[in-house]
Amino acid sequence: MQRGLNARRRSQSRSLSLLRMSELKKAQQWDDELTGVALSIASTDESPLRVLAGPGTGKSYAMKRRVMRLLQEDVAPKRILACTFTRTAARDIAREIAGLGVVGAEHVAAVTLHGLCFSILQRQDVLAKTGRTARPLGDTETKFLIHDLKGAFGGVRETEKRLEAFGAAWARLQTDEPGWPKDKTDKAFQKALDQWLRFHEAMLVGEMVPVTLRYVKDNPLCPERTKFDHVIVDEFQDLNKAEQVLVDFLAENAQLSIIGDEDQSIYSFKHAHPDGITDFHSEHDGTHDETLDMCRRCPTKVISIANSLISHNASASGRVLKPNKEKGQGIVHVVQWPSLETEAHGIADYILKRIEEDDVEAGQVLILAPRRKIGYAVRDAILEKGVLAHSFFNEQALEGNPTKLGKCQPQQAYALLTLLAEPEDRVALRCWCGFGSATLNENGWKRLRGHCEDSGENPREVLQQIIDGTLKVSGTTKVVERFAELRAQEEALEDVSGHALADILFPDGEAWAEQLRDIVTKSFPPHVDFTAEELLTTVRAGVTQLDPPTDADFVRVMSLHKSKGLTARLVIVMGCIEGMIPDVDYKATIKEQEAMREEHRRLFYVALTRPTETLVLSSATFIPTDQAFGMGLQSNQVIASSFLSELGPDKPKPVAGTTLL
Numbered sequence: 324m325q326r327g328l329n330a331r332r333r334s335q336s337r338s339l340s341l342l343r344m345s346e347l348k349k350a351q352q353w354d355d356e357l358t359g360v361a362l363s364i365a366s367t368d369e370s371p372l373r374v375l376a377g378p379g380t381g382k383s384y385a386m387k388r389r390v391m392r393l394l395q396e397d398v399a400p401k402r403i404l405a406c407t408f409t410r411t412a413a414r415d416i417a418r419e420i421a422g423l424g425v426v427g428a429e430h431v432a433a434v435t436l437h438g439l440c441f442s443i444l445q446r447q448d449v450l451a452k453t454g455r456t457a458r459p460l461g462d463t464e465t466k467f468l469i470h471d472l473k474g475a476f477g478g479v480r481e482t483e484k485r486l487e488a489f490g491a492a493w494a495r496l497q498t499d500e501p502g503w504p505k506d507k508t509d510k511a512f513q514k515a516l517d518q519w520l521r522f523h524e525a526m527l528v529g530e531m532v533p534v535t536l537r538y539v540k541d542n543p544l545c546p547e548r549t550k551f552d553h554v555i556v557d558e559f560q561d562l563n564k565a566e567q568v569l570v571d572f573l574a575e576n577a578q579l580s581i582i583g584d585e586d587q588s589i590y591s592f593k594h595a596h597p598d599g600i601t602d603f604h605s606e607h608d609g610t611h612d613e614t615l616d617m618c619r620r621c622p623t624k625v626i627s628i629a630n631s632l633i634s635h636n637a638s639a640s641g642r643v644l645k646p647n648k649e650k651g652q653g654i655v656h657v658v659q660w661p662s663l664e665t666e667a668h669g670i671a672d673y674i675l676k677r678i679e680e681d682d683v684e685a686g687q688v689l690i691l692a693p694r695r696k697i698g699y700a701v702r703d704a705i706l707e708k709g710v711l712a713h714s715f716f717n718e719q720a721l722e723g724n725p726t727k728l729g730k731c732q733p734q735q736a737y738a739l740l741t742l743l744a745e746p747e748d749r750v751a752l753r754c755w756c757g758f759g760s761a762t763l764n765e766n767g768w769k770r771l772r773g774h775c776e777d778s779g780e781n782p783r784e785v786l787q788q789i790i791d792g793t794l795k796v797s798g799t800t801k802v803v804e805r806f807a808e809l810r811a812q813e814e815a816l817e818d819v820s821g822h823a824l825a826d827i828l829f830p831d832g833e834a835w836a837e838q839l840r841d842i843v844t845k846s847f848p849p850h851v852d853f854t855a856e857e858l859l860t861t862v863r864a865g866v867t868q869l870d871p872p873t874d875a876d877f878v879r880v881m882s883l884h885k886s887k888g889l890t891a892r893l894v895i896v897m898g899c900i901e902g903m904i905p906d907v908d909y910k911a912t913i914k915e916q917e918a919m920r921e922e923h924r925r926l927f928y929v930a931l932t933r934p935t936e937t938l939v940l941s942s943a944t945f946i947p948t949d950q951a952f953g954m955g956l957q958s959n960q961v962i963a964s965s966f967l968s969e970l971g972p973d974k975p976k977p978v979a980g981t982t983l984l
Contacts, residue, residue: 352395353365353389353395354366361388361615363613365388365389366389367611367613369609370577370578370579370580370609371579371581371609371611372580372613373580373582373604374580374583375583375612375614375642376583376615377584377586377615378584378620378629378928379619379890379932380615380616383419383557385615386405387419389580390403390423390431391425394425394427394428394431398553400428400430401431401432402550402552403431403432403552403555404439404551404554404555404577405417405420405432405433405557406434406439406556406557406570407558408558408561408887409888410435410438410870411870411873412887412888413433413435436532436556436566436570440531440534440535441457441531443535443538443547444457444531444534445457447538447547449535449538450526453534454521456526458524458525458526458748459525459527459528459867460526460527460528461863461866461867462717463723463734463737463754464750464751467750468516468520469482469486470762470765471765471769472512472515472516474765475512485512486516486527486529488509489504489512489516489527489529489530490529490530490533491533491564491565492532492564494563494564494565496594497596497598497599497602499564501533501536501568522749522772523750523753524750525749535569539569539572540572548572549576551574552576552578553577553578554573554574554577554579554580556580557582558582560587560588560599561583561590561595562595562599563593563594563595564594567599583600584640585597585600585639585640586639586640586928588600588922589922589926589929616642617645618645618646618647618932619647620890620932621650621653621932622650622652622935623648623652623653624652624938625931625938626646626932627971628970629644629931630643630971631971631974632924632931632966633928635969636924636925637921638921653936653938654936655939655940655973655975656937656940656983657975657977657978658977658983659943659944660979661943661944662945663697663700663945663947664700665943665980666697666701666942666943666980667697667701667703667704668704669981670690670895670980671705671710673939673984674688674705674708674878674895675705675710676983676984684876685710685875685878687891688878688879689878689886689889689890689893689933689934690894690895691881691895691897691933692880692881693882693900693906695882696950696954697897698880698881701880701897702878705878705880711876711878713877713879715879715881715885716881716885720733720839721737723835725754725763726759727759732835733836733838733839735758737862739755739809740855740858740859741859742755742813743824743855744856744859745856746813747783752782752783753768753782756768756802756809757805759805764802767800767802770798771785790807790810820852820853820854820855821851821852822849825843839866842862842865842866843861846861871885871889873888883896883904883926883927883930886930886933887929889933890933891933891934892935893934893937894933894934894939896930896931896938897941898941898943899941900963900964902955904926904927904964905923905924906919906923906955907919907923923966924966927966941980942962942964944961945961946961
């Protein structure tokens with residue numbers, strides 16, 4: 324009898340297990356509760372597919388379900404490429420896809436386009452075969468490259484512009500064909516740039532796409548052109564022409580899906596233009612379009628003022644974001660403060676008040692600032708209140724003026740660490756030898772480099788020979804003096820490692836070293852020893868890959884550009900000042916000025932559409948003269964952004980900032 328009971332129990336157990344498996348399988352079907360446009364996006368096999376999706380309209384959700392369908396239809400995960408623009412977005416997509424509950428989801432290639440290019444170049448050994456070194460230049464190091472090249476190309480700004488055009492494979496306009504330069508000066512610039520990078524055994528991050536494009540274009544049988552069956556590209560409006568052409572090659576034998584919104588195109592400085600997505604159909608026959616326009620993120624007031632703002636752009640899509648009434652009206656404040664200082668402290672007090680009233684948590688607050696000094700000021704004011712806050716600005720830990728020794732300590736410490744870990748690193752040596760000089764010792768380094776190029780010796784060897792008295796190279800006195808200081812530092816630290824080394828490089832109590840020390844303490848427990856090489860790897864990642872997390876337990880402070888893809892209950896846009904938002908070069912032509920204004924309007928539109936509940940638009944009326952000029956303003960007396968007058972009838976009446984408190 325017991326045997327029969329046990330048999331029945333086992334049978335019931337198996338039946339329950341089968342039922343649970345059936346329910347689980349049913350719960351994980353790609354089209355569960357999927358309707359409307361989202362269902363069409365996930366289900367269609369039309370190619371190319373263009374999805375026009377406004378902010379907060381669920382494009383990531385639809386894209387994720389599309390990947391889920393492909394996996395459940397037994398498409399090999401490694402044959403699916405999900406590509407996006409930022410590392411943060413790529414990480415989020417990779418995590419969300421891996422969490423789909425479908426076998427193999429974690430093997431889908433979810434990457435940034437630059438990350439994909441780097442892996443292609445490394446895998447195919449393209450760089451080694453062309454005599455290049457995959458040592459990326461950081462932002463602060465690129466300043467030395469620009470300084471060394473600027474004399475022949477019209478100054479710093481002109482050199483920067485050519486560098487940006489080089490990163491777009493010289494396709495400055497959407498109508499340009501990416502490739503080699505045609506202009507005589509561009510050709511000379513590319514030659515000089517190539518020589519500088521080869522000598523310094525380095526590579527620009529912006530080179531990844533042009534070099535990869537040249538590789539896949541010139542090698543029709545390369546595996547990358549048949550590697551994927553499905554290519555899905557998010558934020559397509561942020562891609563320049565060179566990146567778009569590379570995508571076409573990668574999708575040559577695949578179904579291509581692009582997703583984006585011309586109203587959120589904010590990267591013209593790298594030659595990404597709205598018409599990249601608006602004119603996509605004219606270069607891709609049979610383009611199938613789907614449109615997402617129901618905003619599921621923002622309250623109705625925010626959507627109203629965002630729609631009103633973007634409608635002032637002549638290049639606007641004409642699509643209107645539709646509100647989801649379930650989100651409610653929301654709260655919008657437009658406030659002004661007497662000064663930049665009172666703005667920072669007032670906003671900090673407002674955030675503290677909201678937190679103390681259990682109205683919002685620190686991780687649900689996002690602060691956007693058009694200048695990092697404004698961001699730093701509010702971050703510090705928040706920290707003074709005992710609330711955790713972090714700022715996210717490019718390489719902010721290495722800020723400083725390299726022409727003055729007393730103002731470039733973090734850069735010097737980073738260069739020294741690099742040379743301790745990698746003594747033959749020529750970029751770090753170039754930087755070290757230029758610190759403290761108004762000209763960054765440009766002429767001395769030029770003479771040293773010329774000697775090395777003629778003799779085939781490396782610069783460290785030559786400098787050591789000069790110190791030893793076995794060689795003379797005229798005009799290098801200042802460079803040699805700096806190298807002598809380096810050798811003394813290297814000898815003193817030769818046997819030092821771990822936290823002792825970090826404490827010497829990044830001294831406790833020094834304000835400039837705080838962020839660098841923070842990277843170290845978060846990465847290495849107190850009892851753990853580590854080498855200079857391990858310390859460099861950690862610090863380099865910390866200063867060059869500072870991307871804001873989508874989830875946090877602290878107040879996030881960043882630029883408007885970095886806010887793309889982020890959401891928060893409370894969003895505060897500071898510095899809503901004419902000359903910052905928008906920032907227009909009035910020396911440019913009228914046409915160029917209008918293009919700048921339209922792009923900054925799109926950038927402001929991105930910022931406006933981040934909140935789920937509350938939006939605060941804040942400005943000041945006075946900025947200290949030295950700070951005003953440092954921020955590119957013409958006067959310390961400032962006025963609110965002209966964009967505020969374009970927010971329509973739902974914009975609240977501007978009031979004094981103290982009313983928030």
